[in-house]
Amino acid sequence: MNKELLIKIKSDPNLYNYLKYHSYWYKDLKRRPERFNEFVYEMKKEYKLTVTDKISNVNDKITFVRTFLDMLN
16 A cells, blocks of 8 residues: 555544454555545445435434424423
């Protein structure tokens, strides 16, 4: 794996942990470093860090607050 990729992975704890638990990516990135974006996307999907997950999380929080306020009235 090239040094630039290693620096990117070690600078982000989520990427580093994902690589630790999904070691098959290490071999894949070593052979094909152009798949780094796919690696990042897979990590975001697993850790629920995609934009749609964030929107869903905000929506759930709004629903919770609305339900709580309805109970108070």
